[in-house]
Amino acid sequence: MWSTTLWSSQVRAVHTETTSPLLNNTPSPVHVPLRKQLKDEAKKQKALGKKKKKNVNNQVVDGWELTVGIEIHAQLNTARKLFSPATTSFNDDPNSHVAYFDLATPGSQPLFQKETLIPALRAALALNCDIQNVSRFDRKHYFHWDQPSGYQITQYYEPFARDGRILLQARDGIAAEDGDGISVGIKQIQMEQDTAKTLAQPGDVHWIDFNRVGLPLIEIITLPDIHYPATAAALVRKIQALLNATDSCVLGMEAGGLRADVNVSVRRTDDPSTPLGQRTEIKNLSSFKAVEDAIIAERDRQISVLESGGKVESETRGWSIGSTETRRLRGKEGEVDYRYMPDPDLAPVIIDNDLVNHLRDGMGELPDAEIDELIQRFELTPKDALSLVTLDGGNRVEYFWNVVDLLARRFGPNATSPEYLSGYQLAANWILHELGRLTSGRSEDDAQDLGFTEDGQCDRVPAKHLVDILLYLHQRKINAKVAKELLWAVFRRRIPDEYATIETVLDEEQLWFDELNEDEYIKLALEAAEGQEEVVKQFINYKQFPQGKLMFLVGRMIRLGAEERIDPKEAEKVMKRVLEETLVPAIRN
Known part of the structure; x- marks a missing residue:
């Protein structure tokens, strides 16, 4: 038989909010994040030797x-409960939002809000x-x-x-x-x-919080x-x-x-x-x-x-x-x-049709329509478009639209031309992935919410700072490594606390991207290929292009050269061209 201690017996049930003195010295149950619960349970199952079949391969059982x-x-x-004027509550002190009807006090009546x-x-x-x-x-x-x-x-x-x-x-x-x-x-x-x-307590005791009733x-x-x-x-x-x-x-x-x-x-x-x-x-x-x-x-x-x-x-x-x-x-x-x-x-x-029509007219754009727009307008993948719309309760996609608006202003009168499409795609990629990495746990302070709001603002990474970083990256005025460090500095509030703007950091720390010219890239590619004849031979009469070997050579370019002056994508293009036009013909001859 369960024994139950009701907090309500310690609380005066009235229409205004009240707080129970009983709770002042009562520790709240420790909240364990869902992700940690799943990881802990997975470890237990693994320790017991139980291995679950992956769900993607477990959708059908033959014959059933x-x-x-x-x-x-x-x-x-809503601001009020369904049948009482008590205010709704999610994280307030237990039993601080309780009306007479909520506790079924004799004589109280439901009043539909x-x-x-x-x-x-x-x-x-x-x-x-x-x-x-x-x-x-x-x-x-x-x-x-x-x-x-x-x-x-x-x-x-x-x-x-x-x-x-x-x-x-x-x-x-x-x-x-x-x-x-x-x-x-x-x-x-x-x-x-x-x-x-209901909150379970030690000793077969349950506490009841009537804020939710x-x-x-x-x-x-x-x-x-x-x-x-x-x-x-x-x-x-x-x-x-x-x-x-x-x-x-x-x-x-x-x-x-x-x-x-x-x-x-x-x-x-x-x-x-x-x-x-x-x-x-x-x-x-x-x-x-x-x-x-x-x-x-x-x-x-x-x-x-x-x-x-x-x-x-x-x-x-x-x-x-x-x-x-x-x-x-x-x-x-x-x-x-x-x-x-x-x-x-x-x-x-009684629900009048005028109210229904008014609400229908004011519904705005629903997720499917917004996802379709992201796919068609910015050529995002369905997966990325869906993630943008659903993350942070829809607040992240509002942030994306704010970033797009600011980028369009910086791009100028031709902001809708195809040449700027990659800039908007870059914004979507960073808002989905790079911002997520900021809270992936470099330190305990980082494991926190980014602070997205309903109007598309972000407390930890203001849109104007992200736009500066993305614009310079898109224009190849900074490289990806510097861009990521700038984002980290914004997140840690070093900008604008220590440096007023992104441009200030780039000037004072001399971080502008002074990219190699074409001749310097070619010279570096040839240097990276020295002594790699066996690798180069794999580019002769290949059945499937050896992309992994190409990136191996590109990695040598980056290690041998000045990394802060190299764009990996440009290095890849140059290395491929040098292989096709110089190195492979030399081996054939």
Whole structure:
């Protein structure tokens, strides 16, 4: 039997924020980053001699068909809770944002906060749903310490949105078996209230934080249109991107603002008339990788049960990070168990078409359209375009657009001409990769957020400084090595603290790129090839161009010459030309 200490007993439940004196000397649980959890679990599995098959090769089991439906719970971006005027809270002191109704205080009544409907409608429109003019709230009964009223208010029978659809393309990371794309149906989207947050403590004690109870959620319920684990993960990832792009939700999956439940079933493929298998539900998956891994594990478990003559039970199962198996939590509740009934204290929600049309007109550009523009306008790869749009909750792509605008001004009247395309591509590459390396852990101080904001600013690397670096690099006034050191100096705030501008650093430290002229490059290439006859011979009558040998010779050029005066790409061109025009003909003769 669990023993439970409720913080609420120490807190005065009022409409204004209150703080419990109990918490002042209570240490918060240590947060372990998701990436570290995954690495630690992988090490444990390796130590036990368990080696998992790579997911990319584990999408299909011969003779079996997998079917998956997903329920996604997402916290709406609102200032108030769903049925009380208490403010929403994510990282504030526990039990400091609690109203009477949140604790089911006798006599308190739910008061629907109309502004919570706006982000929910934006989410439904982004998922191509039909908005229902009339929707109603129901009570879903169950008893647990995280739900003080003994029921959750949701929209089971008459949700505010139905019949949506989301298109997944190959670039979204779907399984190769789905080809170029797949369309997944959205059965309905309903509004509902969140539960309290439970924090386990030593000694079989659980503390309850009622800040979260009553937070407004939407539950997105898909049709069982998914047949591959990677596609399921891609769907959740894309829905998160859409919710972020429409400003519907504040936090993503890893931050706890979005959770996924997956329903998994299998059936044999030898008889097309075979009905869908018995499904099980895996609750509260908190990462895209967990979605894929849990589906694979549960699929394999069900197949093993059926092949051994057993029967798959209708049940709710759990999943832990790094696991190789799902675990039983409880028998699966059905509609009769929850005793759904219309909530007698809440009136119907009436949504006028004028509001829906107004929100639809103001939606702006959704991620797919922005990705298409990046691919077409700047010739980025689909992978890079998708990464730009999804990283940092969409803030990084806003930063990219700011950098592009500043670069265009510096390029001048012909900024859209093809000669400047490589400059914009350089910007995309640096914003994706070089900025990421800044926080990859040179020191503890570096393992931090770059500080991207919604308006496309970056606290640690202001756009104007990055543009200076990229412009000089594009114009070949500095080399790549100097450019990367300048970026590091900006990140460490040496610019503008020690040096006012990028140009100041280049002048004072004499870092301008004084590139070798053509004759000097040729002389260096010939010097690098001395004594390398066996290497040069491989460029005679080759079946496949020996690129590795070419780069070996280029590396010798860079080591023998003044590195600060050499452009590796130009060195590669010159070396190739010297081989074709001088060195190879000399050996042939």
